[in-house]
Amino acid sequence: MVATNSTRITKVTGDALRIAFFGTPEFAVPSLRALIASRHPVVGVVTQPDRPRGRGQRVSDSPVKQTASEHNLEVLQPDRLRDTTFVSAFAQWAPDLGVVAAYGKLITDDLLRIPRHGMINVHGSLLPKYRGAAPVHRAIMNGETETGITIMRVVKALDAGAMFAKARRPIGPDETSAEVERDLAQLGAPLLIRVIEQIASASAHEEPQDDHLSTYAPRLTKDEGVIDWTLHAASLHNRVRGLYPWPHAYTYLEGSRLIVLKSRVDDRPTIEPPGTLVTVSRDEIAVSTGGGGRLALLSVQPEGRRPMHVRDFLAGHPLSPGLRLTAG
Numbered sequence: 629m630v631a632t633n634s635t636r637i638t639k640v641t642g643d644a645l646r647i648a649f650f651g652t653p654e655f656a657v658p659s660l661r662a663l664i665a666s667r668h669p670v671v672g673v674v675t676q677p678d679r680p681r682g683r684g685q686r687v688s689d690s691p692v693k694q695t696a697s698e699h700n701l702e703v704l705q706p707d708r709l710r711d712t713t714f715v716s717a718f719a720q721w722a723p724d725l726g727v728v729a730a731y732g733k734l735i736t737d738d739l740l741r742i743p744r745h746g747m748i749n750v751h752g753s754l755l756p757k758y759r760g761a762a763p764v765h766r767a768i769m770n771g772e773t774e775t776g777i778t779i780m781r782v783v784k785a786l787d788a789g790a791m792f793a794k795a796r797r798p799i800g801p802d803e804t805s806a807e808v809e810r811d812l813a814q815l816g817a818p819l820l821i822r823v824i825e826q827i828a829s830a831s832a833h834e835e836p837q838d839d840h841l842s843t844y845a846p847r848l849t850k851d852e853g854v855i856d857w858t859l860h861a862a863s864l865h866n867r868v869r870g871l872y873p874w875p876h877a878y879t880y881l882e883g884s885r886l887i888v889l890k891s892r893v894d895d896r897p898t899i900e901p902p903g904t905l906v907t908v909s910r911d912e913i914a915v916s917t918g919g920g921g922r923l924a925l926l927s928v929q930p931e932g933r934r935p936m937h938v939r940d941f942l943a944g945h946p947l948s949p950g951l952r953l954t955a956g
Contacts, residue, residue, distance in 0.1 A: 642828035648723035656729035662817035759787035760845035769870030790834035857903035890927035
């Protein structure tokens with residue numbers, strides 16, 4: 629990992645700031661833990677309402693709520709950020725600064741006006757590229773070789789606020805969104821504390837974004853997971869990586885859905901129509917793709933079954949070259 633303007637040691641000066649934290653998933657937890665361990669008191673946490681999670685779809689606390697409860701922090705879970713009861717309760721915290729990390733909703737103007745230093749956001753991209761809800765996934769799906777974290781000011785426009793600091797991280801050719809996002813969360817936590825110290829000491833510098841360079845990273849949908857075998861193998865490999873751990877890239881084999889968990893690009897040429905099983909070996913299934921290449925499937929998850937290596941899948945589902953994988 630290579631950091632930019634995050635390695636400078638900031639002298640601890642100025643009064644401690646009362647922090648209100650907004651976050652929901654695991655990505656936000658390292659930032660919250662870093663704040664709890666800092667000299668700046670966390671006066672309260674705002675997270676999304678409890679929802680069904682996991683394969684069993686049981687209602688459970690968000691990772692941020694679990695962390696807040698471990699440290700006896702007050703938690704608010706509004707259905708609507710404009711709810712007057714919630715806004716009043718938030719104002720009673722009297723925060724000096726709001727910190728947002730993957731909360732999941734746009735912060736309203738009423739809330740932005742309450743902290744005297746406004747709000748800042750821990751965003752998982754090198755802004756202005758990949759503004760939006762799925763920056764890590766979209767970067768990998770687009771074949772980017774580098775991403776990072778940006779600490780930015782929260783404004784009304786989506787992820788368009790001025791930038792305080794960035795930290796960069798390369799993306800390996802086979803890394804998934806889960807791996808990259810986990811590392812970015814760890815990378816962002818100390819960077820966040822450095823920026824807060826700069827705000828506390830009135831030494832923070834804000835760099836405006838160049839809107840002409842911005843790109844949008846919309847929320848993922850389940851329909852995006854279906855594999856179009858007419859695309860090039862490298863593009864499909866990036867989708868397998870980028871759509872992990874949700875909604876996953878998937879195809880259909882003899883009418884049943886087959887999730888592709890791990891793949892590799894096979895550059896050997898083939899003349900078979902896209903989606904055709906070209907070779908079936910002990911450890912991989914090579915499928916023809918658009919442009920005459922192949923995508924080798926290494927790990928899969930059959931419908932209603934557990935994830936498994938291809939060798940385990942083939943033990944119960946013997947396949948022969950010539951079969952076709954389809955989009956439905």
